[in-house]
Amino acid sequence: MRQLETYDQSDLQLVKLEECDLGAARAFVLSVASGLSRPEFFITSDIDSIFERLVCREEGLVYAFANSGQIVAMQAIDVVALQHCDLTPRDLLSSVKNCYESTLTLCRPGCRRKGYSSLLHGFLLRDSRAMFGARCQFATVHPDNTESLMLYSTLGYTDIGRIIHFGLPRRLLHRHRE
Numbered sequence: 001m002r003q004l005e006t007y008d009q010s011d012l013q014l015v016k017l018e019e020c021d022l023g024a025a026r027a028f029v030l031s032v033a034s035g036l037s038r039p040e041f042f043i044t045s046d047i048d049s050i051f052e053r054l055v056c057r058e059e060g061l062v063y064a065f066a067n068s069g070q071i072v073a074m075q076a077i078d079v080v081a082l083q084h085c086d087l088t089p090r091d092l093l094s095s096v097k098n099c100y101e102s103t104l105t106l107c108r109p110g111c112r113r114k115g116y117s118s119l120l121h122g123f124l125l126r127d128s129r130a131m132f133g134a135r136c137q138f139a140t141v142h143p144d145n146t147e148s149l150m151l152y153s154t155l156g157y158t159d160i161g162r163i164i165h166f167g168l169p170r171r172l173l174h175r176h177r178e
C-alpha cells in the first residue's frame, strides 16, 4: 500500500492500492460483500479482472483507508468508464450498458456513517482529475440499495435512469464536476 496522507489525528491512512495489495483488497471485498443483505447489491464475480485492469494496467485508481494495514473502506475510479462521461446523460444512458461500474464503494460494517466513503470519493475526484483530466462520472447502484443511493445523492449525483448491468437492474447515477 502506498500511503498518501494520514487522515485526521487518527491511525487511519489514505492509501493507494498497488499490485502487491490485491490479495488484501480481494479479501476485503469478499468479506464485506458476503455480509450484504442482498448479494445482487455488489457483484463480485469479476473482481479479479477489475482489479487487474484498474491497478495493474493503471486504467483507474483504487484508494482505501487502512488501519495498521487493514482496509476499512475502499473505493475506485475507472478511468476508461469515465471517458464515456463527456456524453450527455441521454447518450450516456444508452452507451453505458457494457461498461464496468465506475466506482467500487465499500465500507466495513461498524465503520459506516463516519464519512469514509465520502472522503475517499473526494480524494479520488481530486487525483483522477489531476492525473487523467476526468471531468464527470457515473455510478450504477441496485435500485433497492438505499444506503448506496443515499451516499451518491449526498455526493451530488443525479439519477438519470434505469439500466441492466451484469444482467441485473441498476439505477444509473451521473455527476458533472466543476
Ligand SMILES: CC(C)(COP(=O)(O)OP(=O)(O)OC[C@H]1O[C@@H](n2cnc3c(N)ncnc32)[C@H](O)[C@@H]1OP(=O)(O)O)[C@@H](O)C(=O)NCCC(=O)NCCS
Pocket (backbone or CB within 6 Å): 036, 041, 042, 073, 105, 106, 107, 108, 111, 112, 113, 114, 115, 116, 117, 118, 119, 140, 141, 142, 145, 146, 147, 148, 150, 151, 152, 154
Ligand atoms: C454505501 C456505503 C459504501 C456507504 O459508506 P459510508 O462510509 O458509511 O458512507 P458515508 O459515511 O461517507 O456517508 C455519507 C452520507 O451518505 C448517506 N448515507 C450513507 N449511508 C446511509 C444510510 N445507511 N442511510 C441513510 N443515508 C446514508 C448519508 O447522507 C451520509 O451522511 P451522514 O452520515 O452525515 O448523514 C456503505 O454503506 C457500504 O459499504 N454498503 C455496502 C456495500 C455497498 O452496497 N456498496 C455500494 C455498491 S454500489
